[in-house]
Amino acid sequence: MNPTPTPTDDKESRDEIYWAHTSSLKVSKVPTGALNLNVEGRRLLSPLQGFGQMWQKTFRIHLKGASVQPAEVIQMWKENFPNFWPKWEHYYLPRTGIKPGEVGLINFVIPGNTPVGLPLSTGVLVIYADEESFTFMNPQGHMFAGWITFSAYSDDDDCTVVQIQMQVRANDLPYEIGFRLGASRTESKMWQRVLTEIGTYYGVTEPVQAELICIDPRVQWSQFWNIWQNAAIRTFLYRMLTPVRWTIKRVSH
Amino acid sequence: MQYSNTILPIEQVITSSNSIQNGCFSALSHKFLSGISMPYNAETTSTITLNCNGLEPISSHGVYLLIKLLIYAKYQKKRLQVFGLSVHNRYIFEITRLNKFIDIIDSNTQHIEKVHLASTENVFSQEEPDNESNSYTNR
Numbered sequence: 332m333n334p335t336p337t338p339t340d341d342k343e344s345r346d347e348i349y350w351a352h353t354s355s356l357k358v359s360k361v362p363t364g365a366l367n368l369n370v371e372g373r374r375l376l377s378p379l380q381g382f383g384q385m386w387q388k389t390f391r392i393h394l395k396g397a398s399v400q401p402a403e404v405i406q407m408w409k410e411n412f413p414n415f416w417p418k419w420e421h422y423y424l425p426r427t428g429i430k431p432g433e434v435g436l437i438n439f440v441i442p443g444n445t446p447v448g449l450p451l452s453t454g455v456l457v458i459y460a461d462e463e464s465f466t467f468m469n470p471q472g473h474m475f476a477g478w479i480t481f482s483a484y485s486d487d488d489d490c491t492v493v494q495i496q497m498q499v500r501a502n503d504l505p506y507e508i509g510f511r512l513g514a515s516r517t518e519s520k521m522w523q524r525v526l527t528e529i530g531t532y533y534g535v536t537e538p539v540q541a542e543l544i545c546i547d548p549r550v551q552w553s554q555f556w557n558i559w560q561n562a563a564i565r566t567f568l569y570r571m572l573t574p575v576r577w578t579i580k581r582v583s584h
Numbered sequence: 585m586q587y588s589n590t591i592l593p594i595e596q597v598i599t600s601s602n603s604i605q606n607g608c609f610s611a612l613s614h615k616f617l618s619g620i621s622m623p624y625n626a627e628t629t630s631t632i633t634l635n636c637n638g639l640e641p642i643s644s645h646g647v648y649l650l651i652k653l654l655i656y657a658k659y660q661k662k663r664l665q666v667f668g669l670s671v672h673n674r675y676i677f678e679i680t681r682l683n684k685f686i687d688i689i690d691s692n693t694q695h696i697e698k699v700h701l702a703s704t705e706n707v708f709s710q711e712e713p714d715n716e717s718n719s720y721t722n723r
Contacts, residue, residue: 354678379654
């Protein structure tokens, strides 16, 4: 006799399609102009596996006066995700869009608020995506260990609220030093700017609310060797060795 | 020192926080976290167990809350374990790497055996204290 499916079973089978079914990153096709480095085969890291202090950051904007539903906002955001990023940071959308299991490539420079700096190539895995939210999880070598959720919902006044929430900790010691020296502030400003841009897209000029909570103020020395995968160091070395690669390529042809 | 079971239905953890609202939640209040340990102070409990029987698919909010609970447990020097996870929720624990920090057990019986074993080990470790920290302990 087959057991009768329970409502929970039903919800689970529906929920399954929203989750990625892989725990390591695999890029099927590299978009033109993107550098696919520090991504292929990298494993995901939860915020518990990072090195630095653990932070929960929440940014939200109320789209007051805009008659748009949460699902519509998320649909638009998924389609135009790179357009809301700072101009000097390149986010390469997965070929099939933001869907569970897809990988996005990120090429930018540290500290992040200027067009010049230390180049960094990394990526993110879309671990969850439904109609009203999507979540990225970061791989080894990324600045952060953890995840970031982009969502939209209706508040009690039926106003659509757009939210970015992350639970992260710096992946290794150099990143942690960088964050304490101001990169964390720069990064927070970046997300606030993204929400401001989304507000502008819908003709809203509401201020962005920010909530920063240090969940775990201690660093995890047990994760010190995460530095081996540091994407900034590896990207820097990769760039430095470009002439060598170029010469080898010329000679071999 | 006594060691006892602490079994919490996970709904209590997920829904007790009145800060959970449509699609967002703020930090668990200190009061809420204290509430978990209130009947079981740190000296008498070594493990917090969550009963996940009948739990709906865990959302990102649930995952965020579990991370906070893990940090809380770490500070209280307690282990966190769950039983009654469905196949899908078990997968969510795997992809989010929560399974590396939370003991997943199959049944309550197994939980009781584990707690009993832990209490026995703790009695021995009291007799022969060692300073070795586990991989999850901060230095």
